[in-house]
Amino acid sequence: MSKNSTIKDIAERLGVSKALVSFVLNGKSEEKRISEKMTKKVLDMAKKMNYKPNYLAKSLRTGKSHTIALIIADISNPFFAKFARYIEIEASTYRYKVIFANSDETKEKFAAELEVFKNRQVDGFILIPPIGSEDELVKLQKEKIPFVVVDRLFKSVSTHTVTINNFQAGYEATLRLLQNNRKNIAIINVNNQLFTMQQRVKGYRKALLQNSVDVKSGLIKHLKFSHDKNSVLKAIQQVIQQGADGILFTTSKLAMLGFECFSELGVNIPKDIAVISFDDMDAYKVTFTPISAVVQPIANMSKEAVRILMKMIEGKYGKGEYENIMLDVEFVYRASCL
Amino acid sequence: MSKNSTIKDIAERLGVSKALVSFVLNGKSEEKRISEKMTKKVLDMAKKMNYKPNYLAKSLRTGKSHTIALIIADISNPFFAKFARYIEIEASTYRYKVIFANSDETKEKFAAELEVFKNRQVDGFILIPPIGSEDELVKLQKEKIPFVVVDRLFKSVSTHTVTINNFQAGYEATLRLLQNNRKNIAIINVNNQLFTMQQRVKGYRKALLQNSVDVKSGLIKHLKFSHDKNSVLKAIQQVIQQGADGILFTTSKLAMLGFECFSELGVNIPKDIAVISFDDMDAYKVTFTPISAVVQPIANMSKEAVRILMKMIEGKYGKGEYENIMLDVEFVYRASCL
DNA sequence: TTAATTTGCTAAATCGATTAAGCTTAATTA
DNA sequence: TAATTAAGCTTAATCGATTTAGCAAATTAA
Structure with missing residues (x-):
């Protein structure tokens, strides 16, 4: 050199x-x-x-590394990859760099990555924390390390958050299925310990109740994070058995697995079952039946998250003062549920 | 704090x-x-x-930051996201962190990101360089900064590289289309200034020639990086006009756009046109017709790339000694070309 | 003419580590 | 008993910046 x-x-x-x-x-x-x-x-x-x-020397002296860390579940999941992309774009407008890690949705890895990044003196974090990481968030707060939680929300700890209105999204998606004359609408969900996911289901319930449709527990399926095609298949078979004629998938990963199952089971979309999925994918335009989706405003969420984090790094929030941004989603209706 | x-x-x-x-x-x-x-x-x-x-202090003193930088075109493209994922996994086995940036396939951004990361004293780079970045690579070499080029290969500058056998991949994919009794096989390509892409087309040519099929220039379409659905649509319409009954897409992004066009044009896959795409996507199992694909061994490529980079960082290569790893691809054949 | 102020710059401490060189004792050897 | 050697530490320089406090000369004010 x-x-x-x-x-x-x-x-x-x-x-x-x-x-x-x-x-x-x-x-x-x-x-x-x-x-x-x-x-x-x-x-x-x-x-x-x-x-x-030499930025190392600069950072050592000034105590600012001009780096933020992003911890997501898995960058190879397009939903998270989009976050990474937009957060990088936003951060760069503040002349900040992004360093990232995958938690695989386990709190152990999440905690470990936090440690590593703290030692590297990142200036702040943007986090999509896995289930059960409340303690870690509290720890960060005690250490006065700036961070913003995105996509999720932990009721037991107040932090800056940027989320979508999951309740409203679940509600409207379900309404749309009802408008399609579906009477037995199922919801296939995952990670239900997350408030985010609970809200989606809550919205679903409200839409049904408001329209005098019974909420049948047999039509509500909660899968674990470590779900595979088989668990989705089982869930689908069960709700079909219960007479399901519409399904709301609460993540695109669930939905993608579901579509494989539909092909194998010979289920016709939307004739047999109308479908709406959270998170719009490029794939949804070219699936056997184009899929209707709840579109999350990821660019905007990233923008807000970075804005808040920067403000936090500059120490411009008072003690206990937190922003809780809740953005509206949009919908794109395709043949799977017009 | x-x-x-x-x-x-x-x-x-x-x-x-x-x-x-x-x-x-x-x-x-x-x-x-x-x-x-x-x-x-x-x-x-x-x-x-x-x-x-404090890793900043440690790094300043030792001259090692235990960080490598990854520069790709766009993390929101699943192909690159997978690289990011696997490179992060591999790097972590060496206790290295990954910092990333998107070049958007422009050499200006690429050069700018290189500068930024150099100032941040990263220990080395894993690069997927855009067209025309030979000079930047030479510069890195002069500065004796360790780096490995992945997915691509620049003939005018010798470096460590990890690529797939693009020629063989293009050849075999085309053979498969021929075996499906397709006589007018088109290839829709992008970024043809890249050796990687040229090789794919060369493989395609060889397969045709070897089977005494004329190579018709009207069936070979080269698009620019900044392609959109319209340019793909135009290319598809043109090759259909030339009687195409098979298409090889050299990237999944092209293919995904192509599939949208097929739907709109009412083209039936594989009846009217058989299709194979480079890069297997999750989506390909659930497209209107499941799509056959060239599967790149991304996990392995990442492993090799990180291995070489670590060896380089430890100064274990002689002057002018370069590894050029070329891995074989696999194929997955689905209904689009069985 | 002297004091006060301004201009233009420097010295040295500091951030939090690493590391070469050296300094006391204690133990061993001759 | 004196000279070596080893054990167990310490000193101080260093990485490449930032930043506080202050100094000397020039300028202005009184």
Whole structure:
């Protein structure tokens, strides 16, 4: 590594002090009353020597790493990948870099990644915490480390959050299925310990009750995070047995697995069963039947999350003052439930 | 931030030197002849004071940041997201963290991201460089910064590379289409300035020629990176006009857009046109017709890439000694071309 | 003419680690 | 008993920046 030039090098070449060089390079010439002539000399020399600041040194001294960490469940899941993408875009507008890790939706990995990133002195976190990570969030708060929770919400701990209106989304999606003359609407859900997911189901219930449709427990299926095609298949078979003519999938991962099952079972969408899925996928336009979806405003969520985090890093929130942004979703209706 | 305890704090509490504490905490007690008793005392105190090393300081001093940077085109593209996922997994086995950025397939952004990461003293790069970034690669080499190029290959500059056998993949995919009795096989391609893509087309040509099928230039379509549905639509309409009964898409993004077009055009897959796509997607199992695909061994590619990069970081390659790993692809044949 | 102020710059501490070199004792050897 | 060697630590420099406090010369004010 052909040794980068440092402030010291520049100072020596110019026969001035390191402080002066540092002031100039940080645009503090005016403030520090460095003469224009000297300012120019330093700037020219810096350019000539191809000076690049060492951010490690800078960060060590200032205590700011200009890096935020993003912990999601799994970047290879398109829903999370989109978050990563938009958060990177937003962060870059603040000249921040993003470092990421996957929790695989386990609180152990989540806690471990938090530790690692704390040691690396990230300035803050954007988190999609797995079930049961309340303690970790409380710990972060005690340590006064800035963070924003996205997509989820933990009732027992107040934090900054950016979520969608899951209740409303579940409610409206179910209404749409009702409008399609479906009488036996099932909901296939996952990670129901998450408030986010509970709200989706709550919205579903409200839509049914409001329309005088009985809520049948046999039509409500909760799967574990570690679900595979088989568990989805079982759930689908069971709700079909109960006479389901409509299904609301609360995640696209569930839905994608579900579609495989439909093909295998010879179920026709939407004739036999109308379908709506949370999270719009590119795939939904080209599935055997195009799929209707609840579209989460991921770009906007990312924008809000980064905005709040930056404000937090700058210490601009009072103690106990938290923003809880709740955004509306949109819907795209395709042949699976027009 | 409740001020983390430092080595200095531990040393003071124990009335010993910082050096001693550092030695113990780095497991060098034996080597540095620190007594067992003292070692235990330090370890206990570190635990008691909840000591967490400051990696910025560590990195500044040692010149190793234990971070690698990954620059891809776009993390929200599932193909790249998978790379990110696997590279993170592999890096973590070496206790390395991954920091990433999207180039959007432009060499300007690519160069800018490289700069930023260099300033942040990453230990090395895993790169999927956009068209025309040879100069940047050469620059990295001059600066002796470790990097590995993945998925692509630039003939004018020798580097470590991990790619698939694109020629073979294009060849075999085309063969399969021929075996399906397709006589007018089209190839819809993108970014043809990339060697990777050229090889896929070359494989396609060879398969045709070997089977005495004329290569018709009207059946070969090259799109620009910034392609949208319209450009794909145009390409599809043109090859259909030329009597195409089979299409090989050289990326899944092209294919996904293509499938939308097929629906709109009322083209039946595989009756009218047989289809194979590079890169297997989750979606391909649930498309109107399940899609056959060239499956890239992304996990393996990531493994090799990280292995090489680590070896490079440890300085274990001789000057001008480069590994060029070329992995075989697999195929999954579904109804679109059985 | 002297004191006060301003201008333009420097010295040195600091961030939190690592590490080469050296300094006391105690133990061993001659 | 004196000279070596080893054991067990410590000192201080260093990585590459930032930043507080202060100094000398030039300028202005009284």
